[in-house]
Amino acid sequence: MAKKAITQTTQPSDKKMRTRDLIYAGAFGAIYIVLMLIVVLGTSAIPILYIVAPFTVGVVCATVYELCVLKVHKFGPALILGVLFALVACSGNVLGMALAVLAALAAELIIMMGKYKSKKLFLLSFLAFNLNMVCPYTMLYFHRDEFMARSVSFYGQAFADELAKYAINGLAFIQIALALVGAAVGVLIASRLIRKHFERANIV
Amino acid sequence: MMDFSIYGDDSNALIRFDPRTKLFIFLACGVTSLYTYSGLYILLFAGAVCAVLALNGKPITALKAFLIFAVAMYIKETVDHAGSSSSVVVLIVSVLTTLVLYSLPTILSILLIVQTTRISQFLSALTAMHLPVRAVIPVAMLFRFIPTVQDEWNGIRKAMAFRGISLSFGSVLRHPGKTIEYVLVPLLFSTIGVMEELAAAALARGMDVDVKRSAYEQVRLSGADYIVMLLFAALSAAIVIMVTAKGAEGF
Numbered sequence: 095m096a097k098k099a100i101t102q103t104t105q106p107s108d109k110k111m112r113t114r115d116l117i118y119a120g121a122f123g124a125i126y127i128v129l130m131l132i133v134v135l136g137t138s139a140i141p142i143l144y145i146v147a148p149f150t151v152g153v154v155c156a157t158v159y160e161l162c163v164l165k166v167h168k169f170g171p172a173l174i175l176g177v178l179f180a181l182v183a184c185s186g187n188v189l190g191m192a193l194a195v196l197a198a199l200a201a202e203l204i205i206m207m208g209k210y211k212s213k214k215l216f217l218l219s220f221l222a223f224n225l226n227m228v229c230p231y232t233m234l235y236f237h238r239d240e241f242m243a244r245s246v247s248f249y250g251q252a253f254a255d256e257l258a259k260y261a262i263n264g265l266a267f268i269q270i271a272l273a274l275v276g277a278a279v280g281v282l283i284a285s286r287l288i289r290k291h292f293e294r295a296n297i298v
Numbered sequence: 299m300m301d302f303s304i305y306g307d308d309s310n311a312l313i314r315f316d317p318r319t320k321l322f323i324f325l326a327c328g329v330t331s332l333y334t335y336s337g338l339y340i341l342l343f344a345g346a347v348c349a350v351l352a353l354n355g356k357p358i359t360a361l362k363a364f365l366i367f368a369v370a371m372y373i374k375e376t377v378d379h380a381g382s383s384s385s386v387v388v389l390i391v392s393v394l395t396t397l398v399l400y401s402l403p404t405i406l407s408i409l410l411i412v413q414t415t416r417i418s419q420f421l422s423a424l425t426a427m428h429l430p431v432r433a434v435i436p437v438a439m440l441f442r443f444i445p446t447v448q449d450e451w452n453g454i455r456k457a458m459a460f461r462g463i464s465l466s467f468g469s470v471l472r473h474p475g476k477t478i479e480y481v482l483v484p485l486l487f488s489t490i491g492v493m494e495e496l497a498a499a500a501l502a503r504g505m506d507v508d509v510k511r512s513a514y515e516q517v518r519l520s521g522a523d524y525i526v527m528l529l530f531a532a533l534s535a536a537i538v539i540m541v542t543a544k545g546a547e548g549f
Contacts, residue, residue, distance in 0.1 A: 113505045114497040114500070114506075116431070116432060116436050117435060117496055117500060118497070119436050120439025121439050121489065121496070123436060124447055128444060135397065153478070154482075157486065158482070161490075174432075174436045178436060283475065287482065292486070
């Protein structure tokens with residue numbers, strides 16, 4: 095039985111995630127989350143950078159995501175990455191968590207449309223995936239007054255005023271646009287880096 | 299020399315808490331992190347996390363973290379009561395202290411899982427929760443891999459310093475594209491190497507077999523685990539209820 099299992103993992107046509115793929119997904123999840131936390135915590139002392147975090151994270155983390163999905167080449171890695179992201183970034187915010195998982199599911203569907211062969215759709219799927227960076231802010235959109243009242247006692251009046259300047263009603267759309275643009279820039283960087291380094295080293 | 303203790307070591311622990319208890323603390327930290335401004339209660343909460351960390355064999359880390367938390371809290375209280383001057387310094391200090399208060403409990407709970415739990419303990423605890431293998435392995439890998447990323451990152455920083463590439467804020471700002479390449483490419487190359495070794499090790503230990511695995515590691519929830527879980531459930535419930543009942547103005 096063990097022998098059969100081992101031969102199955104080495105066959106590329108196998109559609110199910112095996113242990114090896116689960117290990118890749120979990121490990122890439124760790125890299126993705128560490129980089130995301132570094133970017134967000136490193137920039138969030140300045141209110142405007144806190145709002146544009148979907149852009150910055152998209153630019154930095156695209157390469158990690160693309161390597162993960164290109165390495166596993168099956169249904170699942172983007173979804174696992176999305177669930178791990180939701181667990182760490184949106185815990186305590188059920189709506190945000192659900193939306194983050196939905197974004198990851200959308201990314202999986204885009205990859206599926208390319209039948210796991212089209213490299214363009216692999217790259218494109220990050221645009222959907224990066225929408226999960228908007229999800230931790232869902233509290234800001236739907237409970238704006240509550241959020242502002244909270245951030246007054248949380249960050250102090252000065253920061254809240256500064257934040258209020260940017261927290262206009264169309265913020266959700268601006269952040270979605272930022273996430274998409276960030277993802278697009280990130281994907282360009284990712285495809286260049288993958289072509290320049292990782293394909294030559296036969297990693298993907 | 300390689301530092302094995304970064305991958306979980308609880309040999310100095312007074313009480314060895316079950317990994318499930320640690321996961322419960324992690325989730326409780328996630329819920330309460332939205333209510334950081336609830337004054338003394340959150341200090342109590344952070345104190346409890348530090349106490350668990352100390353009992354689990356990391357008293358020095360726990361003490362340091364608690365001191366940082368208390369100092370940040372003290373600075374924030376003094377700044378908040380100093381009047382409504384909205385100078386830039388006050389703003390920055392207030393935001394930085396809040397960032398510490400907001401993220402420290404969660405980071406501590408991740409440290410608690412990462413630094414005091416061996417991967418085999420974690421795997422058998424998650425399996426004992428009757429979670430499917432597809433959920434167990436990625437979550438276990440997530441916590442196993444965070445110290446690896448940290449370790450590789452330190453090595454890359456040293457290598458960059460040897461080659462005279464600075465990672466200061468200014469140089470990052472001037473060459474963002476280059477910085478991303480300089481950091482990401484070696485980081486991904488080295489971690490992918492580690493991933494492949496880990497996958498090979500997992501295959502060699504029969505992780506890929508579809509039969510139920512038995513475990514050498516014994517995991518059992520003890521009385522101390524139940525007490526700690528109850529304590530954290532009560533504390534986070536108290537914080538959430540206090541805040542929602544009083545409204546945001548009450549503090």
